[in-house]
Amino acid sequence: MPFSTTRSGRRTLVTLGALVLTFAALSTFIAPSGSASAADDPGTDPSTVGVATRPASADGQPDSRTRFTYSADPGQTISDQVLVGNTGTQREDFTVYATDAYNGGDGSFALLATADTPTQIGAWVSFADGSSRLQFSLEPNEARLVPFTVTLPADATPGDHAGGLVASVLQEGQQVSVDRRVATPIFTRVSGDLQPQLTITSIDAAYQGDWWNPFNGSVKILYTVDNGGNVALAANLDATTVTWFGIPATGTQGASIPVLLPGSTATYEATLSGVGQWGYLNPAIRMQPFVDSPDPAQQLTVTPVSRDTILVAIPWLLLILIALIVAIILFVRWRRKRDEARAQEWIEYTEQQAMAAAAAALPVGAGAGRSADS
Template sequence: MPRIRHALGAVLLVLAIGVFPFASGSAALADDATPPPGDVGVATRPAGPDGRPDNRARFSYTADPGQSVTDQVYVGNTGTERQDFTVVATDALNGPDGAFNLLPTAETPSGLGSWVTFENGQNRIQFSLEPQEVRLLTFAVAFPADATPGDHVGGIVASVVQEGQQVNLDRRVATAVFARVSGDLQPRLTLASFDATFQGDWWNLFGGTLKVLYTVNNPGNVALAANLTMSTATWFGIPAAGDQGGSTPVLLPGNSATYEFDINGVGQWGYLNPSARLQPFADTTDVSQQVLVTPVSRDTVVVALPWTLLIAAAVVTAIVLLLRWRRRRDEARAQEWIAYTEQQAAAAAEAKVRAVAAAAPADS
């Protein structure tokens, strides 16, 4: 278990920075930057067969059930005080938002983490490091004879517990481990749900936003990321907004995650048909681990009423109805006046006739 101190250790720590840091109960992939005096600093970095740090961002293996592989990792103290380290192999999972998480340090793994053993024959090892000191750890990954085909994912976590006045802070840095068991690979992602709502100012006909909420499932046995294309159409399939792209992070087998996406510049066309297309892929530079995956798509219908046009139409309709009512009222009044004048004229004529008739005998 070689230890390298002082100048060489400082060089290796500089090389080690940039993999994956976490704090508290979950681990994310990276490492601590140089801390202020008295702070905790943790770093990990994969190492090659020659014991030198290499450029791998993660540990990646492919093997048959029953086989075993050996590898090395550097763990370093980038802080300014002596620290007690716990290095543990554990299992990975996705959070509800798709974030890559690792089990808490104290939790016993049941998956890939249980396949890993360090120099002490266990899946965790403890030691102390002085400031700027690094330690090269050798570990083995033993693929069980009954391991199921596909990707099994975990991480090598370096943990330092920093004691506080009220709570302890678990400072963790990890490097992900992807172990693929050969056999029948079933790479697949599904869009389990896809919903959208329209948001926008009532007076702005073309400046709305579709708020999309969608859930991606990985029912297969291969860890997959995906490129995402969001589209929106309206009546007769006419595009209502330009295609907008995005991506989803690596989703581990058996996991699901829910994401949000905003489609901007959508008009109030009444009928909107947003859709998503996922093109999954294995997020690795190793050509041998690339797989062909069928794209998946899903759509929904959203009602986006053009309130400005509806209000304008309502005003125009009200004006037209008012004018028609006034015209009918005026026509009715005109008819009434005509009838009245005709009645008065007839009455006057009749009175005149009667007057003439009454005056006739007196003249004779």
């Protein structure tokens, strides 16, 4: 989760958050799916504060889930539990609440700041006392089972709604207050007309390489993906580029993008190495979206998408060599023609000199006498 700050006079509120989707055994009593400690902040004592959360069963035992995943109808209510633990070394005051999720510009999964009011799934969660926020204190290495309900509105729109169940510990300071937050993701699919759809709305590419080495460059592809449907989707993709007549300019590079929530847009990049300067290049992204959910019942068939662009990579060294070769050929041909012309001039000159010498060697009047006898 991103850092967020608010200023009031000289006081600054810093929010430290972590969204962890893998297990980490951070204490003897709880192996949380989300955790944060003072070690996250270099300016604090790493042995002081520790916050952890994990989905749990009704008997208070943590289970194997890494997130809360539900499928429900509009108007339905779901009951569940989360285990909140203090993995630090001192007593702390905890605040537990739910909020909405969103994607950052780079596609990262994030939650609304503490001061922001949720309007989607974060507003659907309530605790046993009916409140949207629950506050309590925990001793070091103490955990508390927190039951909660998710009540879908009767007019809840079909598709996926994402958020997080947050445990927060606020550390007050004279100049800086640190809000240490840990969240377990919540994904709720509302029944109805599901429209899974990812679109590559734009793609651009640039060639990077040295002019003196036309065979060892790289192509950087920048592409923007939009989730115009109502289902949260991740995707596997292949990035490739071809040149003249569809000949591959490099191997195919596989990659993936994390879950993109409905209505979100994010920009990603891929870099293909070992691409020569072939003049014409055709980079492309081929994407296979899928539902990234541990629940097999939520899987859907999604249509693959692809998009390409045209890139010009001028082989300057090759052009310079060709220009030099052409210049040498033209020079040799010009020199050859010049030498041939000079040789022809020399031949004509020597013939003229020979004729003049022969004419000078004849006796005076010899030519006239022969004409009279004839």
